[in-house]
Amino acid sequence: MLKKCDLTEQIDQKTFDKEMDPMRVRLGQLQRELHAGKIPVIIVIEGWNAAGISLTVKELVRAFDPRGIELSTIGPPADEELHRPLLWRFWNRVPPKGGIAIFDRSWYSRALAETTKHPAWEKRVDKAIQSFNRFERQLTDDKTIIVKIFLHISKQEQQKRFIDRETNPLTSWMVTSDDWDFHSEYDTYFPVIDTFLKETSTPNAPWTVIGANDTPFAIMRAYQTVINALEKRDGGRESSSRKQHDTFTPDLVPVKRDEEKPVRLDKETYRKKLVAAQLMLGDMQTIFFKRNIPLIVIFEGRDAAGKGGTIMRLTHDLNPRGYGVTPVGGPNEFEKDHHYLWRFIRKYPRQGHMTIYDRSWYGRVLVERVEGFCTHAEWKRAYSEINEIEEEFRSWGGGILKFWLEVSPEEQLKRFRERENDPLKQWKITEEDWRNRQKWDQYSEAIDEMFKKTSTKGAPWIFINSDDKWNARIKTVETVCEYAERLLQLRYQHYS
Known part of the structure; x- marks a missing residue:
């Protein structure tokens, strides 16, 4: 040229x-x-x-x-x-x-x-x-x-x-x-x-x-x-062609669904296993900080699946100066005026730090899809856009963990009613939660397609059966520890 x-x-x-x-x-x-x-x-x-x-x-x-x-x-x-x-x-x-x-x-x-x-x-x-x-x-x-x-x-x-x-x-x-x-x-x-x-x-x-x-x-x-x-004004024409250098095709993997009910733990066993995993994760955080490795942990799931409680246990022994939790709700007017990915990318962790997303960019292919907050074309192309930004983050040297917390309809109903009857938890239940429950099958369809198109080899979805909160919490914290160990090993092999 x-x-x-x-x-x-x-x-x-x-x-x-x-x-x-x-x-x-x-x-x-x-x-x-x-x-x-x-x-x-x-x-x-x-x-x-x-x-x-x-x-x-x-x-x-x-x-x-x-x-x-x-x-x-x-x-x-x-x-x-x-x-x-x-x-x-x-x-x-x-x-x-x-x-x-x-x-x-x-x-x-x-x-x-x-x-x-x-x-x-x-x-x-x-x-x-x-x-x-x-x-x-x-x-x-x-x-x-x-x-x-x-x-x-x-x-x-x-x-x-x-x-x-x-x-x-x-x-x-x-x-x-x-x-x-x-x-x-x-x-x-x-x-x-x-x-x-x-x-x-x-x-x-x-x-x-x-x-x-x-x-x-x-x-x-x-x-x-x-x-x-x-x-x-043709800059907004949706592109159907890609340059030859844009060759990224995600290596998709199936999601392993844990449908069986886990063995119910007694309180003492639960406490010991959770504390051991939390202490290990605290040590991992220090190593990640020293090695300048950034980590993103995403939590998605059904309403009342226990995301908030799980995040509290995950961060229990972490240094608060080294992580941030980003709770995600519907975008405000200022956020709506930007590309939907903008508000999430702004919260990326710096090297050696961790960002935990309590809901994330996957809202585009879940809530926004089911509730009609975006067009069919917008949520359809979001799968590839999400795969691309996750691959970009990983290729920069970061790690990504994606948890899906699943709860059965029966258990969800039980928790909804408990929240309504508990003055300390009533703030957790809204009319929107009940409306979403009525669209269980529509959300199930959206979830299945999300798993199918965004569970990649580098960033697979991790399915957590959270009908039993104790087992769900332990499995989540232990999984983060295991992932951190694997990531450190891969970094060591890369530089050795």
């Missing part, structure tokens, strides 16, 4: 002034229309150092109502970002419906900076390409318009601009030794950047490469590119 770019194109100042004013007006109109239509927009401006990214961003920002845009200038990661997956920091910056996010550099620059420093960086680049295609497809499938612009200049032009900046006392600070080092490797990075552009230019999120040797021409072309994309 870079070789085909014409670097000789330019315009005079008179033409620039004449063309820009109506385009600024048009961008303002489009912003208001998109806001009214609740269509989110992401504008990515990338390019070579000194290609005019900041000037182009400045001109674009001038055309918009600043109350409806969020500008992110992307540099090296902050501490919170450094200890999470690369795309986590960008998921946090995804705009709400009707909002515009402008990225002065983006995930592409960070991937280039952060992957080429490592051995076998070619594989890392290939992996980043796959991740970015998934990320952008998930957003555009959810009606986000993504506009991607790369400002291209020649090596000679870059050198000239560096020298001009260095000789000007007001701009000399802008050129560093790293800039010159990167300039000396221009020819080396050229094919890498070109590969990024080719392999991530998709129908719903195409790249526009603009020759930027002439800055006014580059700014005008950037305006035209953004206007054309926003006028077409």
Whole structure:
């Protein structure tokens, strides 16, 4: 793509002034229309150092109502970002419906900076390409318009601009030794950047490469590119094709359902077994912290299946500074204005920490499906989206455990009535619980399909028969301990 770019194109100042004013007006109109239509927009401006990214961003920002845009200038990661997956920091910056996010550099620059420093960086680049295609497809499938612009200049032009900046006392600070080092490797990075552009230019999120040797021409072309994309408004067309690098196909495994009733434990045996497992898990947490291994534990299940009580036992001997529990209910209005995955990814654990989700993104294919809170197309594609983000988290080095706590209709009814009659537990039972119970068969169908399509070899569903709460709690804590041991062993084998 870079070789085909014409670097000789330019315009005079008179033409620039004449063309820009109506385009600024048009961008303002489009912003208001998109806001009214609740269509989110992401504008990515990338390019070579000194290609005019900041000037182009400045001109674009001038055309918009600043109350409806969020500008992110992307540099090296902050501490919170450094200890999470690369795309986590960008998921946090995804705009709400009707909002515009402008990225002065983006995930592409960070991937280039952060992957080429490592051995076998070619594989890392290939992996980043796959991740970015998934990320952008998930957003555009959810009606986000993504506009991607790369400002291209020649090596000679870059050198000239560096020298001009260095000789000007007001701009000399802008050129560093790293800039010159990167300039000396221009020819080396050229094919890498070109590969990024080719392999991530998709129908719903195409790249526009603009020759930027002439800055006014580059700014005008950037305006035209953004206007054309926003006028077409086809960024929200659901994608049916995938780039060749997006080859992830989950290795699905059946869910082992424990239908038999476990042997009822006496209280002393229950206490001893639970305490032993809790103490072991506390030790595991320390090792995970030292090894920088993040862990996600997901709890899903029928109403009154005992998720809350099980989570309390799971965390009993954990250091509270090293874990967080995220209780998930229906999304509030602000959360509804974002991609459904946004509110969950924001809670990802940092390296060495644990996040426990009391209900999770699986609500998309359970409650939202059964209750009609999302469209048929939205919950259908959620299976692959969920598999993808879980695989992304695991490939970053994290672990994922997914528990399904099952309770029989008879036991659920018994617990509902106990809650109604106990003043200390009445807050746990709502009209919604009774309504959900009436849709038992519909939920069963949704659960079965969820198991079938999201129980993967790397993140299988663990079925817990929780009619007996004591056995369920012990089995859950022991399973987390066993998983932690296996994960540590795999990490040891990987690095040895």
